[in-house]
Every structure is written in C-alpha cells, then in structure tokens.
Amino acid sequence: MTAPRVTIKDVAARAGVSKGAVSLAFNRKPGLSEATRDRIFEAARELGWAPNPAARSLAGSRVDVVGLAICRPARMLGLEPFYMEFVSGVESVLTEHSCSLLLRLVRSPEEEAGLLESWWRARQIAGSILVDLRADDPRPAVAGRLGLPVVAVGHPSLTGGLTSVWTDDTTAVTEAVRYLAALGHRRIARVGGAAALGHTTIRAAAFDAAARGLGLAGAWQVATDFSGEAGTRATRSLLTAAPSDRPTAIVYDNDIMAVAGLSVAAEMGLRVPADVSLLAWDDSQLCRLTHPTLSAMSHDVHGFGADVARTLFGLFGEGGVGSHTVPTPVLTPRGSTAPPSV
Template sequence: MARRPTIKDIARRAGVSESAVSFALNDRPGVSDGTRARVRRVAEELGWHPNSAARALAGERSGAVGLVLARPAHTLGVESFFLQLVSGIQEVLSAGRTALLFQVVDDIDAECALYRRWWAERRVDGVLVVDPRTQDPRPELLARLGLPAVTVGGTGAPGPLSSVWADDARAMARVVDHLHGLGHRRITHIAGLPGLAHTARRIASLRVEAAARGLGPREVHSVVTDYSDAEGAAATRRVLAEPEPPTALVYDNDVMAVAGSAVAAELGIAVPGRLSIVAWDDSALCRVTHPRLTALVRDTAGFGRLAAEELLTVLAGGPPRTREGEQPRLEPRESTAPPPAAY
C-alpha cells in the first residue's frame, strides 16, 4: 500500500522548509505568493490532504457533518424516503466540500451517546437531527453541548435548534378531503413508528378531520407499525378482517402501501372497486404498481437540500430559525374511487 504523502515530502519536492509548507497550506503570512502557489501545486501532485484529526486538535473545523438514524436497520433498505433525503443533503454538502458522516444506531440513547462522542472528538462540525420525537431529549442535549444542529421534520414552532419542517396536518387534511369527497366513511390510517412527532401529528390531524365530518374513532382510526412492508402487510390483514372493514387505507409510506395493495389482491379485494389506497410518499413503486397508487407528492430531495443549506447557515453563525419545506400535493391515481354502494 502506498504511503500517504506528508508535509516533509511536500517540503522536499518544493525545495522549501516544512514551516513554509505549513504557512502556505494554511493561508498564513510568512511566504511569498509564488512559494504559496508552488507548495499547493506540489501538494496536489502528491495527492496530499489535511489530516482531519490533527485539524480538530488544532481547533479547526472537521469538514464533516453528522446524520444519525435510530430506526430498525431492516426498514432502511426498502424505504425510498431517506435515500431521497440523503441525496438532497449530499448534493449541497458536496458542493461545499463537506463530508457526511452517517451512522445507524439502535435507539435514541445510543444516538445521544454518539453525539457526545462526536463532539468530544471533534469528528463533526454539526449534525442533522431526523425523526423528532414527541418526548425528545436531543434538542436540549445538543444545545447544552454547543453542537450546531438542525432538526429535520420539526413542528415549525420556535425552539433551541433551527429546523426545517413540513405541514403534516395540512397534508392529512388533503387526503381525508379526497377520500371523504369520494364517499368513504370508514378510513384506516396505517401509521409509522409510535413516538415519532410526525406520526403523532398525522394521527391527531386524522382525528380532527374525521370529527369535522361527523366521523368518530369507530369509522376512522390509526394503527402503528415500524414502516416495513412486513408490518404494513400484517396491519392490512388485521384491519380487513374486522367485522366492518375500512373502505379506504392511508399508508405512511410507499412500501407499506404497495404491500397493502398486494394483500388486497391476495384476499380477492379489488382496488379500487372495494378498497381505496393512498400512499403518504410518492415513489417509483407507487407509479409502477397496478393499479397505480394515489399518493402525496413532495420534493424529498429538495427537503434534504433545504436542511443542509440551513445547517451550513448555522455553521456560518446564523441564529436559530424555522423554515417550511414545499407543501405536499395529492396526486390522484387509479387506486382511489368511490366505495361500492353496499359499503
């Protein structure tokens, strides 16, 4: 394996002292413009890059930001949301030559411990905090540590951290309005992980929208899952086996919606003839499934870009603030229709 080039190698090749190399590479006075240019050219030829650990010890930035995900690992490979979110984040960070340090952990306690270690070791300059909880210790911890952070998917209310958010309540209102307008009166929401703030907001919004239309918890309710296709399918089987099954199902992600559609087909329940299906997040899966699934369409990559831009603003000294992402729009497709008259 080739040895990594050092400052000594650059000094030898450029014909200058090691201190001159240090001055040149760190934009410090003490060398001429010509020497600075020659040193940088040699460093590039040798493939030299600064040691991030050494820079951290010197009090300089690490050049990286962190993203920790405390979710069941088996759900990550099938859900498109985080892939799109990270692609948007990476687009902004790459343009600024900032690295993204990503790690999956078991739970919120492990996530908090990782933040403490990263900050103590100066591994990251800031973090993007995803999946806000209803009872969330992370904002207070990060504020206490002094670790710059942006919450992705907050409520929009001011807090100790900057945040980017989307209005889940308005999005759910659009879904209920669509289904109710078609004539559906028995609607079940196959929700995501309990304890997540956006899960709670969607459930609460569903109740409010149902009550506004004279529908109670017997007709309209939510069941929670882990976002996986397996739990989405299992929840679908349970609710369709009820004495008065729903005529419409709203799934919190695309994967569960596709799994639910497959369960309906297996049970001989026609979509949308006897059952309407809505997916919260649109994806290629929703568009290639037969019938194509009605879905909430939003620019998830754009939401990631917004989050990364806000974190860079915070790192530049900007004050905490909230920024709202693009409002999702409902895209009606072939999976929703009026319920049969018998229902």
C-alpha cells in the same frame, strides 16, 4: 510513521506552491489544476506529511463532515424509500461543498445523544442533522449544551428551540382525509408509523380531528414499524371484517406499506380502487411503478434532505435561513383512489 517536524511550509516549498495551495489540495477545494494537486500530494507523500485534523478544526476550518444518526434497525433502512431519498438529498448538497456524511445507526435517542457528544468532542463533525424527534427527546438539550450546530427535522414543538425544518403534517393529513371523504368514503383507516415518533403523534391527532370533524361512520388507526410486512398485516386485518364493517379507503404513512396494501387487496380478490381505495405517503418512484399506480401525498423528499443540509451550512456561515417548513405534501391522485362502489 510521519515525521512531526515536517510542516506545511516544507510541503509547499517541495511542491513549488504556496501554503495556501497545499491547504486547498488537502481540503479538496477548487482552484488547483490536477497536475498541481498531484504534485502537492506527491511532495507530502515524500516528506511524510499529513494535515492535522485537530489543528484544522481549531482554526475553524473543519466543515467537511456532517453527522447523521438514524435510529432504525439496519434492515429497515434499506427498505424505506424515505430515508434513502432524504440521505441522497443531503448528499447532493454535501457534494457541492466537498463534504462527506458521517452516518451511524443507533438504537435510541439516548445513544445518539452520547454519540453526538463524542463526535463533537473528537472534532469528527462540524455539525449534525437530527431526525425522528420524539416527545422528551434528549438530543436537543445535549446539542444546545455542547454548542453543536444542528438542524432538527421536526415540528418546533418537538425540537426544543433548535433550528428546525419540518413538514406541516397536520394540514397534509387533513387534506388526505377530506379528499377521501369528498370521494364519498365514510369508513377510512390510517396505517401509521412508529407510535413513539413525534410526527406520528401529530399525524394521528390530525387524523382523529379530521375524522370527527367530517363525522365519519368509521375511523381506524394502526401503528406499525413502517415495514412492508407490517403494512401487509395491518391491511389484511383491516380488510377481513365484513364488507359493511371495513374501511373503503386506507391512507398509509409511507409508500412501501401502500404497495404492500395493493398486494393484499389483490390476494383477497378486492379490486383497487372499486372495492377499496389506497393512498400512499411520500410518493417515491415506487408509486408510479405499480398497477394501478398509487395515489399519494407527494413531497420532494430529496429536496427536503437538500434543504436541511443547506440550512445546516447556513449555520456554519452567515445568511442562514433559520427554521422553516418545507412545502406541504400535496395530493397526487392516480389509479388507486376513486369513489366507493358500495
């Protein structure tokens, strides 16, 4: 299809520009007029020339693709506001650098470890973002062995010495429980995420510690798969106990489950917040669209994704910021939390 003898020099000559200009055009770097870019592409087309990605990466210049594998069922991805906001934050920084995101859904961290190796060896990515770290996660070791630039999203206890960006979940969960206790709640439940995830374990331990520290009369924790359906089931099960035996406040691990909880309360004739207080996590736009609006532990998930992407670009050049936390989620009280009425 292409004539391998044609070189970038021929393209530059045909277009009447320097080799550097051809390189700028094909790497989508700024500095060329639209007309010049068009002339270069036209010349390349006429000569049947295209850049060799392997050559570019050998020259160290291939930093235009960043990998992200997500280990969640495809259907879940579309329903979970967190991931979409996170990805949109990553994309916002990638776009500034004319970079694209190579996105893949995987079934296990093991599959992802193999994928990272294959992406890296085939020079399809300049680096990768690792999310949803687990205890005994195989990915940090693989990334280390390959020398693959990665930023791991997770507490350093989970990320095996990789550059990490994380949220202080212990402080955030403790604040959530203390706030509900300060309102007068003595029976508090937590509808948590997937038990296998490292950050779920950290949040569960923080909830236990806070409940014990405050001497709560009742503390429940339910693990889910983060879906609205799971939030519905968990809330219904928590609220079907006798009034004196059920939680008067529930904190959720994301916001779609809290929206589901609101709906279950309405279906059971329980008033929010008079009969039960609900506290969401992540605080996407959803929390402001319900009635009552949802109180939430808020953080800037878009900004979190952008921060992770910037940290990865730091690894590509100098001046990296290294491992750090993003701002801890802060309590945003809205209409769904109040002192218990009973």
